[in-house]
Amino acid sequence: MNILHRPGWTIPEHEATPEAVFFNRRQVLAGLGLAGGILGGLIPGQLRAQEDPSAGLYPVARNPAFTLDRDLTNPAFVETYNNFYEFGSHKRISAAAQQLSIRPWTVKLDGLCDNPQEIGIDDLLKRMPLEERLYRFRCVEAWAMAVPWSGFALAELVKLAAPRAEAKYVRMETFLDPSIAPGQKASWYPWPYVEGLTLAEATNELAFMATGVYGKPLPKQSGAPIRLVLPWKYGFKSIKSVVRISFTDTRPVSFWEEIAGSEYGFWANVNPEVPHPRWSQADEELLGTGERRPTLLFNGYGEQVAGLYKGLEGEKLFM
Ligand SMILES: Nc1nc2c(c(=O)[nH]1)N[C@H]1C(S)=C(S)[C@@H](COP(=O)(O)O)O[C@H]1N2
Numbered sequence: 001m002n003i004l005h006r007p008g009w010t011i012p013e014h015e016a017t018p019e020a021v022f023f024n025r026r027q028v029l030a031g032l033g034l035a036g037g038i039l040g041g042l043i044p045g046q047l048r049a050q051e052d053p054s055a056g057l058y059p060v061a062r063n064p065a066f067t068l069d070r071d072l073t074n075p076a077f078v079e080t081y082n083n084f085y086e087f088g089s090h091k092r093i094s095a096a097a098q099q100l101s102i103r104p105w106t107v108k109l110d111g112l113c114d115n116p117q118e119i120g121i122d123d124l125l126k127r128m129p130l131e132e133r134l135y136r137f138r139c140v141e142a143w144a145m146a147v148p149w150s151g152f153a154l155a156e157l158v159k160l161a162a163p164r165a166e167a168k169y170v171r172m173e174t175f176l177d178p179s180i181a182p183g184q185k186a187s188w189y190p191w192p193y194v195e196g197l198t199l200a201e202a203t204n205e206l207a208f209m210a211t212g213v214y215g216k217p218l219p220k221q222s223g224a225p226i227r228l229v230l231p232w233k234y235g236f237k238s239i240k241s242v243v244r245i246s247f248t249d250t251r252p253v254s255f256w257e258e259i260a261g262s263e264y265g266f267w268a269n270v271n272p273e274v275p276h277p278r279w280s281q282a283d284e285e286l287l288g289t290g291e292r293r294p295t296l297l298f299n300g301y302g303e304q305v306a307g308l309y310k311g312l313e314g315e316k317l318f319m
């Protein structure tokens with residue numbers, strides 16, 4: 001991100017898959033899926049996705065409390081235009097990300113909590129109340145999307161861990177395995193990817209752990225099998241492929257904060273009036289259509305989250 005010298009939302013024309021081509025390809029793959037046992041090894045990513053053991057859980061019921069002011073983004077863009085530095089410092093990482101093995105997968109809950117544990121993703125999925133939510137999503141690079149996530153409120157996971165009174169922050173960590181994630185061989189980055197939020201933010205109704213999208217399990221490039229979604233903050237806070245969630249009394253230093261703290265801070269709440277040091281945040285480009293829209297304070301979620309920041313006005317809340 002800090003090495004981009006053109007706005008990150010620029011999608012070179014030759015990279016955008018025309019919709020018709022995409023959907024034809026999907027139909028072809030669906031047909032091949034009937035013979036998945038034979039062809040599974042030949043077309044790694046797409047066919048393996050159909051073997052996700054959680055596939056039967058989706059689609060889940062939509063929570064009608066979360067509505068949008070724009071159309072959902074075409075899934076072709078959501079699935080092929082990604083930030084996931086573990087697999088490359090550009091947007092076309094979806095093929096490389098298929099190297100990620102998402103079973104077995106455990107999430108460790110530890111730190112200042114009464115119920116520390118390491119729980120398998122499929123057990124976790126059975127215990128959590130799954131729902132679908134339509135959320136806006138805003139990358140710090142000024143591209144935006146609107147996505148139907150499936151998953152559960154982070155507050156439910158916090159309840160499962162039972163944090164102690166001293167716990168003030170939640171720290172999350174992505175997997176670490178340079179043998180499958182070539183980006184993690186770049187030693188100048190502080191791997192693994194880490195993110196953090198206050199316990200008050202983590203228990204806000206909007207904080208969401210996504211395990212699916214568009215009525216299916218998350219594709220690997222989107223952060224399978226479980227990723228955070230904080231729709232009122234810049235996208236880098238929404239850490240992917242989480243393996244560890246810790247409760248702590250010290251503010252975690254996140255991946256991008258460690259790399260460039262003056263550009264990507266701890267709070268990172270969306271605000272059109274606070275520019276990034278190298279570009280304006282006044283408006284955003286919608287992925288897929290190229291439409292430009294004015295950026296909304298807290299990405300339009302002020303009613304739910306503004307109260308979290310009372311008394312914190314001295315902090316750099318919007319960077
Ligand atoms: N582990 C990890 N999580 C990550 C990132 C990353 O590079 N690694 N990129 C972040 C950024 S900058 C954005 S905008 C979103 C992108 O999510 P998407 O690819 O599903 O759109 O993931 C966030 N989570």
Ligand SMILES: [Mo]
Nearest residue numbers: 139140235236
């Ligand atoms: Mo981002």
